[in-house]
Amino acid sequence: MSAKTIGIIQVKGGAGRSTVATNLAGELSKQGKTVLIDCDMPQGTSASWFAVREQAGKAGNLIADTATDHRELVAKVEKYKDAAFIVLDGPPRIAELTKAILILADLCLVPIGASKAEIWATSDILDMLAEAKKVKPIHVRMLWTRYRPQTKLAQNLTALVKDELGLTALGTSLGMRVGYMEALGEGLTVAEMADASAKIEVSFLASEIQKLMR
Ligand SMILES: Nc1ncnc2c1ncn2[C@@H]1O[C@H](COP(=O)(O)OP(=O)(O)OP(=O)(O)O)[C@@H](O)[C@H]1O
Ligand SMILES: [Mg+2]
Numbered sequence: 001m002s003a004k005t006i007g008i009i010q011v012k013g014g015a016g017r018s019t020v021a022t023n024l025a026g027e028l029s030k031q032g033k034t035v036l037i038d039c040d041m042p043q044g045t046s047a048s049w050f051a052v053r054e055q056a057g058k059a060g061n062l063i064a065d066t067a068t069d070h071r072e073l074v075a076k077v078e079k080y081k082d083a084a085f086i087v088l089d090g091p092p093r094i095a096e097l098t099k100a101i102l103i104l105a106d107l108c109l110v111p112i113g114a115s116k117a118e119i120w121a122t123s124d125i126l127d128m129l130a131e132a133k134k135v136k137p138i139h140v141r142m143l144w145t146r147y148r149p150q151t152k153l154a155q156n157l158t159a160l161v162k163d164e165l166g167l168t169a170l171g172t173s174l175g176m177r178v179g180y181m182e183a184l185g186e187g188l189t190v191a192e193m194a195d196a197s198a199k200i201e202v203s204f205l206a207s208e209i210q211k212l213m214r
Contacts, residue, residue: 003035003083004213007105012121013092016111016145018045019180021089026053026189027206029062032084036064037076039090039097045184046089052187070100077104094128102132106213107139110167113146114154114176122165139212143205144173172204 006024008017018040025036025046038046050064065080067073073088080086088101102108110125112118122142132138142161148154161167174180179195190198 002081003077003086004210005077005086005088005105005107006209006213007088007090007101007108008111009090009098009101009108009125010111010118010121011092011094011098011124012113012118015092015113015118015121016174016180017092018049018089019145019184020109020111020143020174021046021087022049022184023174023180023189023191023202024205024209025062025085025087027191027202028085028087029060032061033082034062034085034087035076035080035083036062036087036089037073037080038064038066039068039073039088039101040092041066041068049184049187052185054187056187058187058192067097070096073097073100073104094124098125099128099132102129102138102140103135105139107141107209109141109143109170109209111143111145112157112161114144114148114157116157116160119157119160119165122161122167126165140167141209141212142167142169144169146176147173148176149173170205170208172201172208174201174205 008021028034067076090101179190179193179198183190191202
């Protein structure tokens, strides 16, 4: 069995890719060997997060690696094929690496941080998606991050995404929580902090994506 691979892609910087990648990787590692590959070097947010985690003796079943171009990424995904899960934190641009992530992943998540700018940026991914779909079927889901369901903006954006992008959103969305910011710097998942609501959403996220990859 080869590792279930999840790619996190978004061309808009700061949309929440590394937040999704680190939380998902940490949560999935409770089930088995998980590899978090940071494809956003030299920034390396996920790699730094893991370094802090490892330093604190909390790596558990999780390991981290990096890939600076698509060839290296292909080689690393092959190298770790015996893992249960591989999570790929993508770069904030349309690059060969992003295309490689689309093709290598069993499921790609596109985080959108509930702002119009991110919806505009996401429309830039659509051409690449269409290209990649010529190679193989691609499974993509949008994931709301910093989501505040009670706001009018959130409701309007939900409609816009469906009509303009034609992308399906995951049922799970990540709320706007200070816990995500705190967890990132401490090498933890938000589920490992004392935040019950966040714990539930991260666990829902992990189970929803696993159902989609079956
Ligand atoms: N759901 C959330 N609630 C609150 N803050 C969040 C949430 N998601 C992300 N953030 C914060 O927003 C900032 C950007 O998030 P993150 O680093 O995950 O984005 P990114 O897309 O990986 O950005 P970059 O382009 O810098 O790699 C971080 O400070 C992070 O803690
Ligand atoms: Mg990042």
